[in-house]
Amino acid sequence: MRLAVNNHTTVMDDTRKYMELLRFCLNDNVAVPESIKEINWHKLLEFSTAQTIQGVFARTILMQDGKMRKEDFMGNKPTDDDVMEWVFEAHRLRKENEILFKRADKASEWFLENGFPNCILKGQGNALMYPDPYARVAGDIDIWLDGGREKILEFTTKYYQHKPTSIHVDFPMFADAGVEVHFRPSYMLNPFIDKKLVKYFEEVKASQFGNVTVTPDGKYKFFTPTNDFNVFYQLLHLYRHLANEGIGLRQIIDYFYLLRKCKADGMGKEEKENFIRLIKKFKMTRFTSAIMYIVHQVFGLPEDYLLYQPDKKEGEFLLNEVLLMGNFGKAETRKAALETAEGHFKRFLIYEGYNMRLLKHYPSEVIWRPWRDIKASWKRRKEEKEE
Numbered sequence: 001m002r003l004a005v006n007n008h009t010t011v012m013d014d015t016r017k018y019m020e021l022l023r024f025c026l027n028d029n030v031a032v033p034e035s036i037k038e039i040n041w042h043k044l045l046e047f048s049t050a051q052t053i054q055g056v057f058a059r060t061i062l063m064q065d066g067k068m069r070k071e072d073f074m075g076n077k078p079t080d081d082d083v084m085e086w087v088f089e090a091h092r093l094r095k096e097n098e099i100l101f102k103r104a105d106k107a108s109e110w111f112l113e114n115g116f117p118n119c120i121l122k123g124q125g126n127a128l129m130y131p132d133p134y135a136r137v138a139g140d141i142d143i144w145l146d147g148g149r150e151k152i153l154e155f156t157t158k159y160y161q162h163k164p165t166s167i168h169v170d171f172p173m174f175a176d177a178g179v180e181v182h183f184r185p186s187y188m189l190n191p192f193i194d195k196k197l198v199k200y201f202e203e204v205k206a207s208q209f210g211n212v213t214v215t216p217d218g219k220y221k222f223f224t225p226t227n228d229f230n231v232f233y234q235l236l237h238l239y240r241h242l243a244n245e246g247i248g249l250r251q252i253i254d255y256f257y258l259l260r261k262c263k264a265d266g267m268g269k270e271e272k273e274n275f276i277r278l279i280k281k282f283k284m285t286r287f288t289s290a291i292m293y294i295v296h297q298v299f300g301l302p303e304d305y306l307l308y309q310p311d312k313k314e315g316e317f318l319l320n321e322v323l324l325m326g327n328f329g330k331a332e333t334r335k336a337a338l339e340t341a342e343g344h345f346k347r348f349l350i351y352e353g354y355n356m357r358l359l360k361h362y363p364s365e366v367i368w369r370p371w372r373d374i375k376a377s378w379k380r381r382k383e384e385k386e387e
Helices: 009-026 034-038 041-050 054-061 080-113 123-127 149-156 191-208 227-242 249-264 269-281 285-298 312-325 344-358 369-386
Strands: 118-121 141-145 168-170 179-182 212-214 221-223
Touching (some): 009 034, 009 041, 009 054, 041 080, 054 080, 080 118, 080 141, 118 221, 191 227, 227 269, 227 285, 249 312, 285 312
Parallel strands (some): 141 179
Antiparallel strands (some): 118 141, 212 221
16 A cells, blocks of 8 residues: 655655555454554644544444454553543544434435425444544534425425525524435536436435445434445445545545445345446546545455445545545645635635646546536626615
8 A cells, every 4th residue: 555645754654654554444353553652642633633534443442342452552552641642532433423313214204294305314324334433533414305406495494494405405493403305415517427427316216215224223214225226326426526526534434334334235246247337438447446446455344245346546535635625625625726816716726727637537526626627616696786
């Protein structure tokens, strides 16, 4: 595994140690890495927070998953202060997930009662694939409703007035959990491929609104996507966010656990062939190969769990981007010039220049980025004039 995260040797070395420990945390058959005796536990918490994967490390560091004994720390056992930091994070994540599971159950039930079959995208559905569903860093509730954009907006605007995006509208039905109501799960920047995507979602949506999932403790239930849809959709979600804000390790770890679930549930040859057909149809083969490389070579997922061949070169490029960007681009520093740039046109050039780093790898999407941004800017200005 080659890490080119930063020219600063210390940063690269620390990141390598964290990734080695992460591989250990994700697998039962991996030896404790020698580098554990050199890890700074507070800095590891900072790194995991930037990537929103604190819970993955916490279970191991706090010896809650059966992987670690005191002697496994090789003389570098966390101090009492370190332990308290990690205990606080683990406790906070448990509370947040308890709230999100409860709200996902309520949202799913309420929309169904109001005539909208639905399913929870990503989020708490992904948490259920983790060894401890309460250890994943929780986000918002993304819920996909059946009924179409016009019908859904007609209903939601009775309660809250929010400007919709092309695929969802904010629906603040809870004080302690954000909710995004989706007309469709995702989109693509390439308008010609996006039309095909709309058609695909229409073809498969019926089977996504009847797949009931129950939390392990039996307390909450809601609808989640089927495996054969999820392996494509979540890859698409990663692909779209890479071309927008950015993605972090949490989203790829979600995919790691999704592939493990597919293997455990016995995903068949037909489903795998359909997956390959979809990534070729939507021009996502390079990205898919990169993700497969990361989950296999970096995270340690066995080769027979993969749905497509991994690509080392593409995988290393993507991993470097992920480590630089952090969760949804919150750790990104390469766009710093935007903070001081004056004028819309100059900001536009800087932003589009930044996105061009992806052109060689994902041309089908990146080449359409400027056009979509210009179109969105025109729309905003028109709406501002009308107001």
